[in-house]
Amino acid sequence: MSDNKQRVRRLQREPLTDAQMLMIISIGIFAAMYLAAMFTLKGGFLKPQMIFDLLNDNAALIIIACSLTVVMIGGGINISVGGVIGLTVMSCALFLNGTTIESSFTSIALTFLLALGIGLAFGLVEGFLVSYLEIQPFIVTLAGMFLARGLTTILSVNPVKVTHEAFLALVKTKLKISWLGYTAQNGNLIPAKIEIGAIIAVLVVILMALMLRYSKLGRHIYAVGGNQQSALMLGINVKSTIFWSYVISGLLAGLAGFVFLMHKPAGNASVAMRGEMDAIASSIIGGTLLTGGVGNVIGTFFGAMILATIQKIIALSPLNASWWQEMANGAMLGFFIILQSVVLSARSKGRIKLRNKQRKPAAEESPTQVK
Amino acid sequence: MQNDIVLTMRGICKYFPGVRALNNVDFTLRKGTIHALMGENGAGKSTLIKVLTGVYPMDEGEIRIDGVEGAISIRSPQEAQTYGISTVYQEITLCPNLTVAENMFIGRTAGKGVDWKAMEKKAGELLDNLGIPARPRQQLGSCSLAVQQMVAIARAVDTDCKVLILDEPTSSLDDKEVEMLFGLMRELKSRGVGIIFVTHFLEQVYAVSDQITVLRNGELVGQFDVKDLPQVKLVEKMIGKDLEDLSGIKNTARAVPDGEAFYAAEDLSSSESRPFDFHIARGEVNGFTGLLGSGRSESVRAIFGADPVTGGTVTVDGKHVKITKPLDAMKHGIGYLPEDRKRDGIIADLSVRENIILALQVIKGMNHPISRAKTEAFADEYIKALNIKTASPETPIKSLSGGNQQKVILARWLLTHPQYLILDEPTRGIDVGTKTEIQKLVLKLAEEGMSITFISSEIEEMLRTCSRLIVMRDRKIVGELTGEELTQEHVMKTIAGGEQ
Numbered sequence: 124m125s126d127n128k129q130r131v132r133r134l135q136r137e138p139l140t141d142a143q144m145l146m147i148i149s150i151g152i153f154a155a156m157y158l159a160a161m162f163t164l165k166g167g168f169l170k171p172q173m174i175f176d177l178l179n180d181n182a183a184l185i186i187i188a189c190s191l192t193v194v195m196i197g198g199g200i201n202i203s204v205g206g207v208i209g210l211t212v213m214s215c216a217l218f219l220n221g222t223t224i225e226s227s228f229t230s231i232a233l234t235f236l237l238a239l240g241i242g243l244a245f246g247l248v249e250g251f252l253v254s255y256l257e258i259q260p261f262i263v264t265l266a267g268m269f270l271a272r273g274l275t276t277i278l279s280v281n282p283v284k285v286t287h288e289a290f291l292a293l294v295k296t297k298l299k300i301s302w303l304g305y306t307a308q309n310g311n312l313i314p315a316k317i318e319i320g321a322i323i324a325v326l327v328v329i330l331m332a333l334m335l336r337y338s339k340l341g342r343h344i345y346a347v348g349g350n351q352q353s354a355l356m357l358g359i360n361v362k363s364t365i366f367w368s369y370v371i372s373g374l375l376a377g378l379a380g381f382v383f384l385m386h387k388p389a390g391n392a393s394v395a396m397r398g399e400m401d402a403i404a405s406s407i408i409g410g411t412l413l414t415g416g417v418g419n420v421i422g423t424f425f426g427a428m429i430l431a432t433i434q435k436i437i438a439l440s441p442l443n444a445s446w447w448q449e450m451a452n453g454a455m456l457g458f459f460i461i462l463q464s465v466v467l468s469a470r471s472k473g474r475i476k477l478r479n480k481q482r483k484p485a486a487e488e489s490p491t492q493v494k
Numbered sequence: 495m496q497n498d499i500v501l502t503m504r505g506i507c508k509y510f511p512g513v514r515a516l517n518n519v520d521f522t523l524r525k526g527t528i529h530a531l532m533g534e535n536g537a538g539k540s541t542l543i544k545v546l547t548g549v550y551p552m553d554e555g556e557i558r559i560d561g562v563e564g565a566i567s568i569r570s571p572q573e574a575q576t577y578g579i580s581t582v583y584q585e586i587t588l589c590p591n592l593t594v595a596e597n598m599f600i601g602r603t604a605g606k607g608v609d610w611k612a613m614e615k616k617a618g619e620l621l622d623n624l625g626i627p628a629r630p631r632q633q634l635g636s637c638s639l640a641v642q643q644m645v646a647i648a649r650a651v652d653t654d655c656k657v658l659i660l661d662e663p664t665s666s667l668d669d670k671e672v673e674m675l676f677g678l679m680r681e682l683k684s685r686g687v688g689i690i691f692v693t694h695f696l697e698q699v700y701a702v703s704d705q706i707t708v709l710r711n712g713e714l715v716g717q718f719d720v721k722d723l724p725q726v727k728l729v730e731k732m733i734g735k736d737l738e739d740l741s742g743i744k745n746t747a748r749a750v751p752d753g754e755a756f757y758a759a760e761d762l763s764s765s766e767s768r769p770f771d772f773h774i775a776r777g778e779v780n781g782f783t784g785l786l787g788s789g790r791s792e793s794v795r796a797i798f799g800a801d802p803v804t805g806g807t808v809t810v811d812g813k814h815v816k817i818t819k820p821l822d823a824m825k826h827g828i829g830y831l832p833e834d835r836k837r838d839g840i841i842a843d844l845s846v847r848e849n850i851i852l853a854l855q856v857i858k859g860m861n862h863p864i865s866r867a868k869t870e871a872f873a874d875e876y877i878k879a880l881n882i883k884t885a886s887p888e889t890p891i892k893s894l895s896g897g898n899q900q901k902v903i904l905a906r907w908l909l910t911h912p913q914y915l916i917l918d919e920p921t922r923g924i925d926v927g928t929k930t931e932i933q934k935l936v937l938k939l940a941e942e943g944m945s946i947t948f949i950s951s952e953i954e955e956m957l958r959t960c961s962r963l964i965v966m967r968d969r970k971i972v973g974e975l976t977g978e979e980l981t982q983e984h985v986m987k988t989i990a991g992g993e994q
Contacts, residue, residue, distance in 0.1 A: 137631045141591070337608050342592070346600055349591035356587035357649075358572060358601035416591035 145410025145463055146422035153425045153432065160436050167439065171303040172315050181431040182320035183208060183383040185424060187398055188405035189331045190375035192423040195406055196335070197368040198348040198415030199253060199260040204376040205398030206271030207245050209391075211238045211380025213275045216390035219287035227289030234290070238381035239374060245271065246373020254365035268399070276392045285388035294388050298322065320382035327375065331420040334371075344368050348415030404452060405430055408459045429455065498525045499560065500656050500688040501546075501579075506555035508541055508712075513885075515541040516552075519714045521707055523657060523688040525560070528679060530699040530720075531692045532732055533709035537925075539692050542709065543659055546690075547574045547581050560656060580650035584662035586642045588649075590635030594621070594628045598649045620648055624678055640671030644678055651682055658682065659690045664698055676702045694924075696725055708732055729926055751777045751961075754812065756945045757797070757828070757914050762806030764796035768969050769806060772797065774914065774945045779936060781948045781956045784966035784989055790949055791833050793966070794916045797947075798823045798830040800838075811913075824857050829907035833918040833949075835896070839903045842892035846884050847873035849891045850905045857910055876905035881931065897928030904932070914945040921950055933959050953985050965989055 139147070160168045167173045178185075187204040194201045215234045224230040245267055252263045285291060297316040304314035335341035343364040346354040355361050383395060409426030411418025430452060437448045501523040508516040516538045523529050533539045544550045546557065548568035556565035559577050568574045571581065588597040595610075595617035603613070617630040626644045628637050634645065643663055650658055660679070664672045679689055679702055691703060699706065699720070706723055708715040708731045715731050723731075758773035767789055774780055782790035795801045799817045808817050810826045817823045823830070832838035841849055851869045858864065864872075873887040880901045884894055891899055900920055907915055917936065921929040936959050940946055950956050956963060957980055965973040965988040973988040 137629065138633075138636070140593075140633045141635075337610075339603075339606055339608060342596060342600055342608055346589045346592060346596075349589035353587045353589050354601075356571070356583075357589070357597070358575075416589070 141412075141467060142410060142417045142419055142422075144466060145412075145417070146419060146425070148462065148466070149409050149422050149425045149429065149459070153429050156429065156432050156436070160432065164436065164439050167435075170305050172305070172313075173435070175303075175315055175317050175321065177428060177431045177435065178321035178324065179316075179318040179386065181427055182318065182324035182386060183379040183395065184398065184401055184405065184431070185324040185427045186327050186375050186379035186382060187395075187402040188409075188423045188427045189327055189420045190372040190379070191399070191402040192406045192409070192411050192418055192420050193331065193335070193344065193375075194260070194368050194372045195403075195411045195413060196348045196415060196418045197344040197365055198351065199365065199368065200403070200413075201249065201260065201264045201267075201369065201372045201376075202399040202403075203245060203249065203264040203267030203271055204372070204379070204402055205395045205400070206268040206275070207242055207373065207376035208380040208383055208395035208398055209275045209393070210271040210278075211241045211377050212384045212394045213278045213283065213390035213392070214238075214241060215381065215384050216283045216285050216388070217278060219285050219290050220283065222287070227287075230287065231290055231293060235381055238377045238384075240377065242373045242375065242377020242380065243370065244373070245376065246370040249373065250366040250369030253369055254362040260369075272392070275390075275394075279390065280392065282392075283390040285384070285390075291388060293319070294385050318386060320385045323378070323382055327378070328420050328424045331371075331375075335419060340364065340367055345416055348417075350416070401427075401430060401452075404456045407463075408456065410463070412463070499523070500525045501560070502558045503542075503546065504556050504558075506542065506545060506557075507553045508538075508545055508550060509553050515712050516545065517712045519555075519709065519712070520717075521714075522717065523690060524705070525656075525688055526683050526686045527704040528683055528689045528691050528702055529705045529707065530703040531690055531707050531709070532699065532728065533715075533925075537709040537732070538712040539709055540661070541712070543581070543661060543690070543692065546657075547571050547579060547659065575653060578654050578656035579659070580653060580655045580657070581659040581661060582643065582646045582650055582663060586639065586646060588634055588642060588646055590633070590642075592634055593630065594632050594634050594637065594645055595630035597634050597645055598652065602653065620652055621645075624648055624651075624681060626678065627674075638671065640667045640674055643667070643675060647678060647682075651687060655687055657688050657690065659692070661692045662694070663691075664693060664695060672698065696728065699728075700725065732926060751775045755809070756811060758809045759797065760807050762796050762808065763804050764792065764801040765804060766801045767792035767796045770796075770971050772964070774947060776913070776945055777940050777943045778962065779940045779946045779948060779960050780962040780964060781950070781960040782964050782966060783949070783953065783956055783985060788966040788989075789969035790966050791918055792969070794830065794918055794947060794949065798828060798916060800830065800832070821856065824853065824910065824912075827911075827913035828916065829853070829910060829912035829914070830916045831900075831903055831907060831918060831920055833922070835899060835903065840891045840899050843890055845888045846877065846882070846891050846894070846902055847887040849902050850876055850887075850909060853906045854909045872909055876909060880905055880908075880935070895925075897924035900924055900932070901928065904935070908939075912944065914947075915939070916947045916949075918949045919951065920948070921952070921955060929955070953982055957982060957985070 157168070187208065190204055191201060215238055218237055219230065219234055222230045224233070249263050249267050252258045253260045297318055299314040299316055301312060301314040304312055307313050335344065343354070343359045346357065346359055347361050347364045351361055405426035406418065406423045407413065407426070408429055409418070409422030409424065411423060433451045433455060434448055437443060437451060499522055501521070503519065503521040506516050506519045506521070519538065519542060521542065531539050531542070541550065545552045546568070548570045551569065557568065558565055559579070562577065566577060568577065568579070592600065595614045598617050598620065599613050614630040621628055621630065624644070626641065626648055628641050628645055634642060637645065647658070647660070663675060667675065679691070683689060691699070693699060703720050705717065705719055706728065707717045708728070710732065753775050755773040756776045760771050761769040762772065763769040770793060772793070782793055784790050792801065796803060799819045799822055803818045808815055815822070815826055817826065820830070841852070847869055850873050851864060855864055870887065876882070877884060877887060882901045882905065883898050891902055894902065904920065920932050933955060936946055936948060948956060948959055960980070961976065963975040963980060963985060964971055965975065965985065967989060975984060975988065
């Protein structure tokens, strides 16, 4: 091959990978949906605050969706995250109400560590069972989910409202940005408000995106999800990779519990009920494949935002009823899964055709590529 | 010991329960040579490779490698790599969802982070250097199999590689891709890498190798320079007997049997094949021939209903029938041994017995289970009849050698007593001895009245067995040869087309 050809080769733009393709689709759909809502429903959708509300209300969902994305890229699943949020919220609420520590900072810090500790414990045990004992992740985390829900109910059958003043003050703490605000009818300037939880959620997305892209663990998770056997042959410690993906997932679930409590400071046996399902839906809509190896948290973020936007649109429209929302979510999920399989099979078909062409001796072309 | 020797294996022995897989085998590899490791299935090639790469511990013997004082012990593939022994397997062992560059470097860089820029730059240099037509940022899954194979090799040689083992690297590549791979092998050779090349293809051995080591039944037959060992001699050494057996098979054209066609199709087409006419008489052996991708496999798949049938009329035994799925074909007495044994043939985790019984059970229907005793009797009968080498009928089929797996699939169909059997590449990737056995079996079955369609990439094989050859080119039937026309020259001309 001549130098010239090589140079041309180097300059060529790479075609989109499957993961990028699916992520771009979900970003596009989010943008289209949001724009449509701006034009038809107007009202709240015209204010920047709407975006912040979506973030504020769904911070915990975004975090557990990231948690799910990490394990799903590794070829696993974790359906205990909703239960872990429930348990974390209840434990933290009881701890805050019962604490006798004077320093409010210490008690809140301990609450935070408690939340992370619960998530970590679940992650460690589930990760160990899935990776080292090679038990089906679905079964392991199903057990984890039942356990977490059961423990939550044992802690308290009745709802527990947080009465800890310092924590309630924290709940009310919001980042205010006046230039993104709007003027109310009485002439007062109402600034845009962002909750701490929303900031944490965005940080988690960024952190996980960096982890998946630039850390060895992240790349190993992709490799293991893509082909476990190959990953092993490539010298990757498959078991420890899977183990750490569940530990991260568990930790994020605990963090999500704390964020949830900061949004709604009350424990309840049914907190984040089916949260894991929304998280799975967000991941899939964001372009994560259940088969593993493909996906990223940026897509997941937009997946969660799509679900959140649907919820908001239905709440603001005359159709406001929970079943409409469920159906819209279902339809959206179905649509995405069909779209994914169509896009991916079209791409792989393109590849197959190409390979056939190469078999003919005359065909001369580079080993790529597909539209 | 000369100092251009990079690897010495002395007196290697490896026992498995009941089997002596390697008995006192010696092997010497020189720097900058391509050394073919040849032998029939079960000769011990894979075992020797696995001992060398630390997959199996050896029971006796010693391994020495250039640059290391004394004998070494290799306990895992990772450890083998630290000694500079890398392996590229037949199946691609890379991750298709990652980029080319990542596949070359993942799992073997220091530190906790990934420096994409440096990695892609390094990958690009290595790819250019070796002349591999892949781009660092390309998703591996979008490369052709040959390029994926080459990326695997690039990964292997980037570590300080002294010994590169290529285990059947060409089995899923076409001619052009094989040439590309050979180019890369020669390049590595010129850099002083010692390459162990395991393959079934004789011509490829002669195209690229410098030396040949032949194993048979776990024992060393000898180590030869390629120029001292003509192809005929090599085959003799591999099967350990003279070629009389091969030439003993009728080489003269067989007459096409008269009489009614058992199976006839008009304008038969499937989702993968163009409309074609076809017929076969009782006791006839015919064959489809043509280049890879000419549509020969697609045609027989259409006959069996393996691809969705889209049109045409089919007559079996004088009656109009509809064959749209394999079960229809089976019910009309048609059997099909598929081209891709691993994917369409064997069920890897089931035992030999269960694999044999499969087709018969399907024809009978799940409501009429065959008793355990009967299945055992059937299995024993066919293991004996076809001389299948297996530890027991309950051994999982995946642990058998390729040739024996093929015989099991053959047994599966013979058990259903088909009247028409389609064999698509039954001899591909199996040893010469079993090939001969299968060809003999085909002729015997035909004499007993079975119609057989036989496909093989080796034209001589087809000439030996078939009385009629259907030649395909570009998915169309371009000729039918019988009698006097059945010569290699004639077949080639028809395949190639044109007047001369």
